Amino acid sequence: GAGVSQTPSNKVTEKGKYVELRCDPISGHTALYWYRQSLGQGPEFLIYFQGTGAADDSGLPNDRFFAVRPEGSVSTLKIQRTERGDSAVYLCASSPAGRRGTGELFFGEGSRLTVL
């Protein structure tokens, strides 16, 4: 498809388990973002990639969260020792590199994580 693809769409896990969420951005988009959205709230920034490197990971809540983008395309968000408070929708977005002000973000449908 032409849009941002996220898998799984739904993930239910138990407290303490390890989870991986995958994002396949739009082909050619060099910028990739992960956000987290809780019910009734706006998206909360987690991490931003420019190419393969994490240009800004200041939004990751703690060291249980980690994300990679080894080839500058697909990204994986990894959550260790999940906690009930990690339950949320995890959104991925991509955008082409471009001039300031061209700023459209293209979002995926999100991965809904439920930690029991």
Place this chain on the structure above:
Amino acid sequence: LAKTTQPISMDSYEGQEVNITCSHNNIATNDYITWYQQFPSQGPRFIIQGYKTKVTNEVASLFIPADRKSSTLSLPRVSLSDTAVYYCLVDAGNNRKLIWGLGTSLAVNP
């Protein structure tokens, strides 16, 4: 804290024009104003972006006064399918660390 303030909710009827105003008193010289729409169980979708005066596209218009301390998203002749949450954001146009508030939940009634 979000850089913007907008109404939590609005109600309208099919066929009406809806105007959602957003306050951003501390907007910086380099900041752009961007609006996104989000339906339940979907990611946000870009609607429009502007820097000053007026911007119009096929779905909306964005009005920005000279002092840029506020902006108004105008949706002409809304339909039921425009029921969604609308987010107003300001940033330097590079999407880095966008701060999202609660948005405005628009309900369009028949």
